Amino acid sequence: MNIRALLEARFADAFAAVGAGDARPLVATAARPEFGDYQANGVMAAAKTLGRKPRDLANEVVGSLDLGGIATSVDIAGPGFINVRLEPSFIATQIGADRALVTPAVPQTIVIDYSAPNLAKEMHVGHLRSTIIGDAMARVLEALGHRVIRQNHVGDWGTQFGMLLAHLEELGNDTTALEDLEVFYQASKRRFDEDPAFADVARSRVVALQSGDEVVLERWREFVRVSQAHCQAIYDRLGVGLTAKDTMGESAYNDDLPKIVAMLQQQGLITESDGAKCVFLPEFAAKDGEVLPIIVEKTGGGFLYATTDLAAVRYRCHVIGAARVLYFVDVRQSLHFRQVFALARRAGLASDQCSLEHHPFGTMLGKDGRPFRTRDGGVVKLSALLDEAEQRAFALVSDKSPNLAETERRAIARAVGIGAVKYADLSKNRTSDYVFDWDSMLAFDGNTAPYLQYAVTRILSLFRRGDVA
């Protein structure tokens, strides 16, 4: 039983008994410890509605309130706050009960879309927030008793794969070239930009891929397998629960895309504009009457990510039967998701019972206040970031505890370094940008992972020395 909910119910009974049954008791945890443990704030509003003095009404509420065995004291304070101090034995039994302090949820099926790296390249810092915030949410919702379905919407399809496959062919399909995916991607792009003949081959591979050419498809599968192994290594280092079975990439929706467009067409939602198939929804009209388009098919054919996301919505709502779909995606995608969600509803790709929610997050900035980059302006690979976190932690640990064996210092450095990166992110406001700063996240002072980890270590040490449990 949730304590707040229990108190709310008891107060509601008391409110009803004194003729204030229409008002909510508004029970909350106490604002300050000296007030007690919980407080009910609803009397002031109720008194206003009833035209009564708040203190008088509060007295009557307390008179009718039954908190036997729950509270040691119930006091009226200020203009009409009611403060409750809990019975220690009651708290003890609540804590002893299984998951006592967790509100038991009515179980729902919840899809969580997070991480979503582009498999053509290596994961970079831009994927960090989605990955660890989404993972944290998945765990929380599971702990509340929900059926959580993780969906890693990886970028495993599209024009860029034609380029990569063509380059891989040039190298005799030797997948060891993929060990450094970033280098491989850059080389492919260079070939594509510099050699028109290569570009033609690349384009033909895209067509082969999309038309289901088994030979090309097999090479593509191998590429995806290797690339996904890179991601898995990162997930394992981060302690993130994603695995291959959670992958539901863009390619998975390939066959649905023409059907989605046909369906929109049938509903009369599509307007052709400059050769592209667009949907113009009135809710995206500006003051000047200009309406933002949602492009679902390019001039000359070919689909865009709005189409893919519509197919994903349909799958999640209608096939999986999700009650909620949570997207942990960069704030810059806000407009895109507003459009996709609105269109999905309009076209019946999402039922009214299916809640579509974009939970955006801000950008990771460097100390200069600009997006976090390497010194020469390149994107920071996630593996390099985690390497540096462990190295810095190792230097700190070695400095403070030079007597420990190196293997032990390495193990501690891993926990401290990775923990610092994750905690620095999760302890920040999700929706605003934040400055990524090694020194503050690895500090042994303040609101940091090293501080928390040391506090736990110290408590365990006390228990050990005191011979407690």
Place this chain on the structure above:
RNA sequence: GUCCCCGUAGUUCAAUGGAUAGAACGGCCGCCUCCUAAGCGGCAAAUGCAGGUUCGAUUCCUGCCGGGGACACCA
């Protein structure tokens, strides 16, 4: 230009419409010597501006100022 998000101590973050706006780091003033690697106590320090709704506004509404982002065939 249009639309969206955000403005809280010097800094990083808190505060279901509730009481005296909380922490941490940094700063200043004292004190102490170590429970795995964080010493302890104290002090100063903030709701961008102007209205409105409300018994009560950091929170909701309007306008302004400031910052960020997005806006047609990339994702």
